Amino acid sequence: MLEHGGRLRAAAQRHGIALGDWLDLSTGIAPYGWSIPPLPLQAWARLPEPDDGLQAAARDYYAAPAVLPVAGSQAAIQALPRLRGRSRVGVVAPAYAEHAAAWRREGHQLLELGGAQVDDQLAQLDVLLLINPNNPSGQRFAPEQLLAWHARLAARGGWLVVDEAFIDCTPQFSLAGHSQLPGLIVLRSFGKFFGLAGIRLGFVLAEQRLLERLDELLGPWTVSGPTRALATLLLRDRPGQQAQRRRLLAGGERLGALLGAHGLPPSGGCALFHWCIEARAAQLHEFLARQGILTRLFTSPPSLRFGLPAGEAGWARLERALQAFKEHSA
Known part of the structure; x- marks a missing residue:
């Protein structure tokens, strides 16, 4: 199994800090959301039914001609x-390591590229992800x-697979509206923007023929009835979505700004997280963990990803910890 953010229980056991005393910044999941x-x-009480309104609500939300609900985009x-x-x-x-692992597991030939290399290498590829x-x-x-x-x-039967798990705050960059094109597959995550990763829901946006093949492969009832009912309500809640988008941005x-003010200018990021390439990433990760703040550590390159604190107490706690590290490292 690959390592992922969100392994809060393991961190709590390792550092001897109670689960409820942690500030978990290790995921890119919205730290606030809707009342259920x-x-x-x-x-x-009933088996899920495909004509319950979920797919219609998702088509409207994503502005996509056809969608397939799945048990989290991980399933796709x-x-x-x-x-x-x-x-x-x-x-x-x-990139999110599960993508390469899944294609490699099925015997495909993998090539890791930088974004600037794609144009030169595309002629060699059948799939770009x-x-x-x-x-x-x-x-x-x-x-x-x-x-x-x-x-x-x-033009030669290839695929472009675009994972848009973190695009909800900037939908103008989405390819959802083009997803009917043969060979274009768009993955969307529900839980990250809506702050409900635990319900395990995602959507595949693609031409109908490919969605039917994927649906047959995954089998019936992949998304639970309660998940479908809740997601349908939230996908229709336009005022709630607008408020969430403003808050996350x-x-x-x-x-x-907070990271930059403490000597950690982000190397990149989006509304839900920021990424800092930092030679001392492992030391900072450990320093913060000893204070009950969990971040996501990457080794290549040495870097940390920070998610959003849930409230003012979390923001203040992160600021104090970053200042303490800055003073400790001086």
Whole structure:
């Protein structure tokens, strides 16, 4: 199993700090969200039904012609490599490691690329996979560039797979509205923007024929009835979405300024996280963990990803810890 952020229990055991005393900044999940409304009894008592309104609400929210709900975008990440024969797959790195692992597991040939290398290497690839904005670097790709890459791949039966897990605050960069194009596959995460990662929901946006193949591979009832009912309500809540978007964008700007003020100018990021390349990343990660603040450590390059604190107490706690590290390292 690959390492991921959010392993709070393991950190609590390692450092002897009670679970409730941690400030968890190790994920890119919104630290605040919606009040959970009561759900109808039939959502719990009946098997999920595909015509319950979820897909219509998702099509409206994403402005996409066709969508397939899945048990978190992770389910699609693992299944998509099984829909192609052996292929040459380029992954724009650094990237969420599960993508490369899933394609490698199914016997595909992997090539890690920097964003600037894609143009030169695209002719060698059958599949190009990237995250927009990238996780963890925050690098953003213009829709025009992505569509140009897609056209070159699709002309010879290739795929462009774009993971848009962190794009909800900047939907103008999304390819969702083009996802009916053959060979274009867009992955969207529900839990990160809505702050409800525990319900395990994501969507695949693509041409209907590919969605049908993926649906058949995954099997029936992959998304639970309560998840479907709750997501349908929130996908229709436009005022709530607008308020969440404003709050997250302001939080992202505040986090970037706070890190920069303490000698850690972000190397990249988005509304939900910032990424700092730092030679002392491992030392800072450990220093913060000893104070009950969990960040996401990367080793190549040495770097930390910081998510958003949930409230003013968390912001103040992070600021004190960063100042203490700055003084400790002077």
